Amino acid sequence: MKITAIQVHVCHARMRNWVFVKVLTSEPGLWGWGEGTLEWHTRGVVGSVEDLADLIVGEDPRRIEHLWQMMHRQHFWHGHGVVRATAISAIDIALWDIAGKIANQPCHQLWGGAVRDYVRTYCHLGGGRMEDFYETPVDNAKRFGDLALAAVADGFTAFKSMAVPSTMPLEGQQPIRAAEACVRAMREAVGPDIDIMVDCHARPSPAMGLQFGKALDPYGLYFFEEPCWPESVEGLAMINAAITTPVATGERVTRLSDFRDLFARRACDVCQLDLTHCGGFTEGRRVAALAEAYRIALAPHNPQGPVSTAASLEFGFSQPSYIICETVHADVPWRSDVVTEGFTVERKGRIVRANTKPGLGIELNEAEIKKHPFQPETVQRVFHRDGSVGDW
Ligand SMILES: [Mg+2]
Structure with a gap:
């Protein structure tokens, strides 16, 4: 062959x-x-x-x-x-x-069979850039609270938000207060039993990430994502040691030795490897084995398309330390025209039952794909108020 x-x-x-x-x-x-x-x-x-x-x-x-x-x-x-x-x-x-x-056989059967009955998923609240609402933190907080309620009404028991604005390497308390107001609003909206995650998108410096982390710690976040650049391993380790909330990172890491360094320095408690960037299943399984040695949880990054989702789920059914999967469920209305999937999603709780079809259990419709040809992504240029470059 x-x-x-x-x-x-x-x-x-x-x-x-x-x-x-x-x-x-x-x-x-x-x-x-x-x-x-x-x-x-x-x-x-x-x-x-x-x-x-x-x-x-x-x-x-x-x-x-x-x-x-x-x-x-x-x-x-x-x-x-x-x-x-x-x-x-x-x-x-x-x-x-x-x-x-x-x-x-489904892929997860090739790796020792299903290790769980279902995979839990979470959604992203979306809602645009917080900086656009920076001057009106109270209204912004209400917006986050409303989005949180909508996610729970949609069946999710966990969701992620970008409630931390982009900041310069050091800023005063205004962005800290704004982030805290948003997280407080989400917690008050959904109560204590829903898992809330906050993604900093690696935009804060370690010093700002620490301040955000300490301010949000009392709200019992499920995890606190990329509170500084993933390259700042010592910064992540410092924040992870200083707060109770588990720090998550890994979506931009593509090198096995970089994962090792993150784990060895306890720079995270949640590894967000992305199977479509870290070397596929072959390297992803090595990353997972490393994480297992440090008892670090796996929660893959998966905002992409349907093959990435199917792969992330097959991985979830084979990895004991896997806790939750990011999913996108409402990006384009024609998603189901492009793909047929082998797994099933239960709306209550948004849990996924395992694929029973061979391989990833998916088939793509090439004629439907052709209806949506390449277009450049919207160019994103991010600058701080003084004109210096910020992180997207
Ligand atoms: Mg992220």
Whole structure:
């Protein structure tokens, strides 16, 4: 059996382009789907998949680890950079989809069988940039409270919000008060038993992240995400040690040794690896094994398209330390035209029952994908009030 071609199918879906990768084989009717969605870098990923195809077309698709090593290590540059790591991830996920189809089993069965009855999911409140409402924190807080109520009415028992504004490396108390008002409003709206997460989007400095973390600690957040740059390992470790709320990070980490450093320094209690960026299932399972050694929870980053979601769920049914999965359920109304899925979602509690179909259990409709061709993502330029560059 040989890989005969690797195709890329780009599908523009509102905020981002979904980058679907199809690995075809010499076996009639046997192919696998992967995803390498990388906002603002779509064309780079498409090119990188094409570069990797030169390397592995003609190889046996069943030698997944061998092919992963080839994609990561050959042609001089290692595959840590996010563009190539994303391309490797997409192909790797497709190869595991093929492996599941060959075995006629869902992917999670290949890794030892289901370790849980269901996977819990959470949603993102959305609602735009908090900075746009910065001058009216009271109204902004009400907006967060309303969005929180809507998420719970939609069946979710956990949700995430971006209740922390972008700040300069040091600012006074105004942004701290604004963030606290929003979190207080959400907690008062939904009560004590709903899990609330706050994502700082790695925008604060360690000093500001610490202040936000201390101010929000009394509200019992489920986790506190990216309170500073992921490169600031000592900053994350300092914040994680200083607050009770577990710190989460990992969505922008693509190097196994960087995950090791985060874990060894206890820079997080929740690892948000992204299977479409960290090297697919092959490397993701190594990250999970490392996390297991430190008793660090897994909560994958998954704001992308339907192949990423299916992959994140297969992973969840195979990993004991997996606690919850990010999901996007209302990005585009035609999502179900593009994909058929093997798992089922129970609206009450938004829990997912395992896929029973081979591989990832999905099939994509290429004719429907073609209706939504590539469009550049909206350019985002972020500046602080003095004109200096901020983080998106
Ligand atoms: Mg995040």
